[in-house]
Amino acid sequence: xxxxxxxxxxxxxxxxxxxxxxxxxxxxxxxxxxxxxxxxxxxxxxxxxxxxxxxxxxxxxxxxxxxxxxxxxxxxxxxxxxxxxxxxxxxxxxxxxxxxxxxxxxxxxxxxxxxxxxxxxxxxxxxxxxxxxxxxxxxxxxxxxxxxxxxxxxxxxxxxxxxxxxxxxxxxxxxxxxxxxxxxxxxxxxxxxxxxxxxxxxxxxxxxxxxxxxxxxxxxxxxxxxxxxxxxxxxxxxxxxxxxxxxxxxxxxxxxxxxxxxxxxxxxxxxxxxxxxxxxxxxxxxxxxxxxxxxxxxxxxxxxxxxxxxxxxxxxxxxxxxxxxxxxxxxxxxxxxxxxxxxxxxxxxxxxxxxxxxxxxxxxxxxxxxxxxxxxxxxxxxxxxxxxxxxxxxxxxxxxxxxxxxxxxxxxxxxxxxxxxxxxxxxxxxxxxxxxxxxxxxxxxxxxxxxxxxxxxxxxxxxxxxxxxxxxxxxxxxxxxxxxxxxx
Ligand code: GLN
Numbered sequence: 001x002x003x004x005x006x007x008x009x010x011x012x013x014x015x016x017x018x019x020x021x022x023x024x025x026x027x028x029x030x031x032x033x034x035x036x037x038x039x040x041x042x043x044x045x046x047x048x049x050x051x052x053x054x055x056x057x058x059x060x061x062x063x064x065x066x067x068x069x070x071x072x073x074x075x076x077x078x079x080x081x082x083x084x085x086x087x088x089x090x091x092x093x094x095x096x097x098x099x100x101x102x103x104x105x106x107x108x109x110x111x112x113x114x115x116x117x118x119x120x121x122x123x124x125x126x127x128x129x130x131x132x133x134x135x136x137x138x139x140x141x142x143x144x145x146x147x148x149x150x151x152x153x154x155x156x157x158x159x160x161x162x163x164x165x166x167x168x169x170x171x172x173x174x175x176x177x178x179x180x181x182x183x184x185x186x187x188x189x190x191x192x193x194x195x196x197x198x199x200x201x202x203x204x205x206x207x208x209x210x211x212x213x214x215x216x217x218x219x220x221x222x223x224x225x226x227x228x229x230x231x232x233x234x235x236x237x238x239x240x241x242x243x244x245x246x247x248x249x250x251x252x253x254x255x256x257x258x259x260x261x262x263x264x265x266x267x268x269x270x271x272x273x274x275x276x277x278x279x280x281x282x283x284x285x286x287x288x289x290x291x292x293x294x295x296x297x298x299x300x301x302x303x304x305x306x307x308x309x310x311x312x313x314x315x316x317x318x319x320x321x322x323x324x325x326x327x328x329x330x331x332x333x334x335x336x337x338x339x340x341x342x343x344x345x346x347x348x349x350x351x352x353x354x355x356x357x358x359x360x361x362x363x364x365x366x367x368x369x370x371x372x373x374x375x376x377x378x379x380x381x382x383x384x385x386x387x388x389x390x391x392x393x394x395x396x397x398x399x400x401x402x403x404x405x406x407x408x409x410x411x412x413x414x415x416x417x418x419x420x421x422x423x424x425x426x427x428x429x430x431x432x433x434x435x436x437x438x439x440x441x442x443x444x445x446x447x448x449x450x451x452x453x454x455x456x457x458x459x460x461x462x463x464x465x466x467x468x469x470x471x472x473x474x475x476x477x478x479x480x481x482x483x484x485x486x487x488x
Contacts, residue, residue: 103200175424
């Protein structure tokens with residue numbers, strides 16, 4: 001059952017071949033075993049999931065109508081609130097924090113009868129590109145346990161890749177869905193900013209954050225988007241248009257369309273990444289798509305711009321973790337001042353502190369104009385540059401990553417780690433939809449991917465390009481040779 005697509009699992013449930021309880025117990029068992037090896041999960045929600053499954057079995061027996069996600073196991077990144085469940089954000093600060101309400105996406109999944117089985121591991125507060133910054137455990141790539149699964153949504157990428165669930169949710173502030181999707185050989189989609197409600201997602205960089213799905217196929221991504229991409233009155237940036245019929249639009253022709261490629265910024269790629277990128281363009285050409293050179297010269301500033309803006313927003317957002325509300329409190333504190341100081345110094349990890357320091361600095365009097373405002377201006381120029389680019393092409397192709405999958409511990413220099421995101425960050429700064437499409441395996445038998453970016457609000461177009469690639473190359477059949485034979 002674990003190799004089945006979400007839609008097959010759903011159909012088996014609807015036809016009565018498998019009960020929701022059977023499906024759920026099967027995936028819960030996998031979750032335990034695979035988590036032991038990969039560190040993919042931070043909690044397994046056995047009680048919640050079994051209760052939901054029994055409820056679904058009852059509904060089916062009584063002939064009640066069932067939702068779009070009926071019987072489908074789903075994993076959710078542990079920075080998304082589920083009422084009464086622990087939400088750690090990968091941080092010791094929230095080790096015992098139980099969410100008092102559901103994120104909007106959780107309500108939407110519940111309404112459509114999806115079964116949330118676990119919460120996945122991440123870099124602390126989603127800051128990182130390798131899931132090595134989790135305060136709990138390092139996550140490992142199911143294709144080879146010595147390698148990183150990417151980050152920050154590493155646990156969600158592993159969950160789909162190692163078949164803990166056919167669909168998982170992550171969050172993407174600067175690439176945290178697309179990069180781990182590329183490293184684990186699955187699709188990972190960052191929707192248009194505001195398309196999916198951020199209500200109940202623990203804020204990192206509020207003007208950049210976006211929830212999105214991982215899945216093996218573009219069709220399953222489209223299915224999930226139909227459920228979660230809805231207007232939400234609790235998110236002031238929520239796009240107010242009704243959800244689109246993404247699934248119906250997948251197979252529309254892309255023949256005669258144009259892919260724009262900013263060749264001039266692709267010079268420093270590792271040879272295998274460049275080759276993979278070029279080969280993927282050939283696949284599109286064979287599907288009748290034209291390739292055209294475009295210019296996105298400002299992407300070279302995307303890493304500095306992002307690390308100023310994301311850090312500035314993070315320093316503000318994380319001010320709420322003060323040892324008084326939500327969180328753990330230092331036992332060594334005797335005064336109010338010490339409660340703040342010691343709690344923050346004891347329970348935030350190194351990377352998070354680094355970002356808070358950087359963000360506070362770029363927002364401080366005297367430096368705000370030089371850094372924060374300047375970065376905002378460059379962001380506006382990038383938006384304009386993308387608008388011009390989309391006048392010349394229908395879609396933009398970029399590599400997802402700059403390097404092949406790296407080994408755990410291989411990148412120690414934070415700047416090197418930040419540079420991993422050079423090709424993903426622009427989509428967040430500009431607010432456009434973007435997806436990682438798995439393509440091939442490299443010489444170490446680790447996955448490679450490419451990235452497709454579309455114009456704002458045309459999420460359907462991005463999914464369509466992914467669908468055609470996958471149909472042509474059968475890339476929804478990427479199964480890692482799992483460590484445990486019985487789990488394969
Ligand atoms: N790697 C980037 C960072 O560390 C992006 C993280 C994200 O998208 N959440 O900030």
